[in-house]
Amino acid sequence: MDFELNEDQQAILESVQRLLDQNAGPARAIALNKEQRYDDALHQQLEDSGFSSIFHNFAENGKPAGLEAALVVEAIARAGGVVAAGAQILVAPAVSNEPISGPIVMCTEDNLAKPVPLRYGAHAKTLIVLGDSKAYVIPLAAGEMAPVRTSFGYPMGRLVDIDRFQSPEKPGETLSTDAVGTMTNWWRLSLAVEAVGTMDAALQHTVAYLKQRRQFGRTIGSFQAVQHRLSHCAIQLEASRWLVREAAFHGAQREAVAAAAAFALDSADLLFTETHQLSGAVGFTCEFDLHVWSMRLLALRQELNGVAGARRDLVEARWGQRGK
Amino acid sequence: MNTGFSAEELAFQSEVRAFLRDYRNVDGFYCQGHQWPQVRALFAAMAEKNWLALSWPREHGGLGKGPVFEYILWNEVAYARAARNPLAAGIVAHTIIRHGTPAQQQTWLPRIRSGEVHFSLCYSEPEAGSDLAALRLRADRSRAGSHYVLNGQKCWQSYAQDMDYLWVLARSGTQDSRGRGLSLFICDKQTLGITVSPLPTVDGDQLNEVFFDSVEIPLDQRIGEENGAWPIVGEALADERHIQFPPGRLRRDLEELVAWLNSHDLGNDPVVRHRMANLTAQVMEAEALGLKVLEAMVRGRNAAVDAAMNKVIHTVTCQDIARAVLDFGGPEALVSGCRPELIWRQSLTETIGGGTTEIMRSMVARQLLGLSA
Numbered sequence: 001m002d003f004e005l006n007e008d009q010q011a012i013l014e015s016v017q018r019l020l021d022q023n024a025g026p027a028r029a030i031a032l033n034k035e036q037r038y039d040d041a042l043h044q045q046l047e048d049s050g051f052s053s054i055f056h057n058f059a060e061n062g063k064p065a066g067l068e069a070a071l072v073v074e075a076i077a078r079a080g081g082v083v084a085a086g087a088q089i090l091v092a093p094a095v096s097n098e099p100i101s102g103p104i105v106m107c108t109e110d111n112l113a114k115p116v117p118l119r120y121g122a123h124a125k126t127l128i129v130l131g132d133s134k135a136y137v138i139p140l141a142a143g144e145m146a147p148v149r150t151s152f153g154y155p156m157g158r159l160v161d162i163d164r165f166q167s168p169e170k171p172g173e174t175l176s177t178d179a180v181g182t183m184t185n186w187w188r189l190s191l192a193v194e195a196v197g198t199m200d201a202a203l204q205h206t207v208a209y210l211k212q213r214r215q216f217g218r219t220i221g222s223f224q225a226v227q228h229r230l231s232h233c234a235i236q237l238e239a240s241r242w243l244v245r246e247a248a249f250h251g252a253q254r255e256a257v258a259a260a261a262a263f264a265l266d267s268a269d270l271l272f273t274e275t276h277q278l279s280g281a282v283g284f285t286c287e288f289d290l291h292v293w294s295m296r297l298l299a300l301r302q303e304l305n306g307v308a309g310a311r312r313d314l315v316e317a318r319w320g321q322r323g324k
Numbered sequence: 325m326n327t328g329f330s331a332e333e334l335a336f337q338s339e340v341r342a343f344l345r346d347y348r349n350v351d352g353f354y355c356q357g358h359q360w361p362q363v364r365a366l367f368a369a370m371a372e373k374n375w376l377a378l379s380w381p382r383e384h385g386g387l388g389k390g391p392v393f394e395y396i397l398w399n400e401v402a403y404a405r406a407a408r409n410p411l412a413a414g415i416v417a418h419t420i421i422r423h424g425t426p427a428q429q430q431t432w433l434p435r436i437r438s439g440e441v442h443f444s445l446c447y448s449e450p451e452a453g454s455d456l457a458a459l460r461l462r463a464d465r466s467r468a469g470s471h472y473v474l475n476g477q478k479c480w481q482s483y484a485q486d487m488d489y490l491w492v493l494a495r496s497g498t499q500d501s502r503g504r505g506l507s508l509f510i511c512d513k514q515t516l517g518i519t520v521s522p523l524p525t526v527d528g529d530q531l532n533e534v535f536f537d538s539v540e541i542p543l544d545q546r547i548g549e550e551n552g553a554w555p556i557v558g559e560a561l562a563d564e565r566h567i568q569f570p571p572g573r574l575r576r577d578l579e580e581l582v583a584w585l586n587s588h589d590l591g592n593d594p595v596v597r598h599r600m601a602n603l604t605a606q607v608m609e610a611e612a613l614g615l616k617v618l619e620a621m622v623r624g625r626n627a628a629v630d631a632a633m634n635k636v637i638h639t640v641t642c643q644d645i646a647r648a649v650l651d652f653g654g655p656e657a658l659v660s661g662c663r664p665e666l667i668w669r670q671s672l673t674e675t676i677g678g679g680t681t682e683i684m685r686s687m688v689a690r691q692l693l694g695l696s697a
Contacts (some may be wrong), residue, residue, distance in 0.1 A: 149657055225682070277681065301650075307651070
């Protein structure tokens with residue numbers, strides 16, 4: 001057993017971090033989000049430098065590089081990247097050996113009849129759809145998604161023309177039956193991975209502020225009651241991080257993924273609440289960068305039935321479906 | 325013990341409810357920043373009934389009613405989502421009644437009572453949030469002694485963009501005088517040297533920064549003694565304890581959530597029902613604590629600890645309901661301006677504004693439990 005990243009993994013992390021230091025970060029996220037734009041340049045750089053295809057390209061002995069891909073997605077989330085990293089780097093390669101044109105967004109088959117806001121929806125070129133028994137890869141034409149106004153940290157959009165999706169035979173490619181379980185697990189895991197990177201950045205930003213913000217003649221971070229709460233956040237974050245990495249390492253098995261997602265997305269709510277509460281009034285203003293990450297935590301909790309969905313999946317994976 | 329209202333109080337509650345029927349769409353409790361003309365009109369209509377001066381002494385033009393009537397009024401207004409209780413008729417007027425000169429009372433009270441003028445509270449500063457006694461905004465007498473000159477900055481002011489006057493706490497003593505060197509001023513927002521700048525907030529709304537650049541304020545716009553504002557500020561907050569966090573808002577939040585769940589066929593989900601049971605109990609708890617604060621006010625007891633407990637329970641419940649709204653609402657709840665998003669958004673700063681949860685808990689620890697600082 002070894003929880004240390006190996007040399008290759010460290011090199012991948014350092015390399016993607018260098019790219020993100022130059023091409024991502026809170027100021028860039030704020031500017032892009034203000035205009036509900038997608039970071040096409042970062043998306044392209046991630047593709048050109050091979051990070052988007054790391055899942056297959058770093059596979060060893062037929063075992064996909066799920067952990068390495070997760071590390072990259074975690075780093076992108078930490079940097080506040082405005083790219084559909086989870087869908088592109090984790091989910092798409094897990095369900096298809098062929099490259100899928102991005103930006104990619106994901107939805108359930110129900111959402112084809114009743115569209116909901118989707119992260120990066122207005123910019124998507126491809127829709128991967130999760131049904132009960134099938135999954136589909138559907139290329140999107142311009143204008144099929146309309147932007148949705150939101151303050152939850154991601155540009156969003158929803159399907160506007162749903163007629164062509166209503167017949168049982170969907171347009172685009174129908175994936176193999178196995179793809180349903182695979183997609184569910186990697187999608188759920190990708191949410192948890194993004195939550196970990198996002199929580200990490202939110203907590204770091206808050207801790208840095210509380211180390212210098214003084215009230216009552218001392219830094220706020222020096223109050224024991226505040227320290228205990230920040231410690232609790234750090235513990236939840238670290239537990240989430242390792243649950244998530246373990247699930248990625250083992251190829252996104254259902255039970256491990258559901259546990260990781262249930263824990264990480266539950267922790268995301270705690271991290272949102274505590275980082276804002278402990279930052280005080282400035283934490284709710286746009287001039288304080290915390291919102292770049294914190295608001296995203298709440299958006300991540302809304303996908304794929306959020307914490308409740310992960311918990312139900314966990315119970316079913318461990319004990320079987322009710323009545324069976 | 326009797327936790328109910330008297331016949332006269334219940335009759336007043338009915339009158340308020342009937343009055344508010346015409347204002348059910350104002351939505352000023354949640355959206356005052358967007359609905360200010362409508363909220364102002366509501367206050368003007370309330371002023372015609374002299375309800376803005378409901379609890380003021382009769383000799384100052386008030387109706388002389390007690391805290392129970394005030395509680396009923398603002399609790400119903402909160403339940404109707406019509407408005408938050410205005411600063412002018414509350415903190416400002418009560419302070420002027422208690423500490424203003426007869427001339428100040430004559431100048432300001434009729435204008436407040438009629439709903440003509442409205443105030444924004446200017447207390448917090450970049451370096452003085454919870455630690456208010458550290459504030460730095462200077463108020464120095466001019467060389468001739470004819471007026472004060474204010475220099476410095478306030479921040480995180482709610483609704484300052486719409487208000488007519490600012491209720492400003494400033495340092496007139498030395499910087500290390502803490503609470504002993506503060507004075508209160510009324511500043512016309514149009515005075516030369518005052519700049520109000522929006523501070524956009526994460527929810528798409530705004531707070532404000534207020535800059536004072538050599539702002540000249542007449543001596544007769546200082547309320548109370550020079551350097552004597554600290555106890556006055558505490559007193560004024562105490563006046564508002566029973567109406568600052570009306571549980572009617574929570575009751576309405578809860579009812580809206582229940583209606584939404586039923587309209588989406590989620591009312592029978594056992595997980596949902598379990599969570600709603602907890603939230604319902606929390607709302608009832610907040611209602612009970614709200615009444616306990618009121619009872620302390622009626623009896624003239626110090627309600628500080630009761631109010632601190634009430635504020636914690638009220639605001640945490642408010643956020644717990646909002647969290648449930650988001651969780652049940654799914655991705656649709658992320659759309660700006662939709663009702664679930666609005667309920668969530670309005671809960672965000674409740675545990676910060678008006679004294680943070682942490683300050684309230686410290687107060688309970690010290691004053692109720694006797695734990696030393």
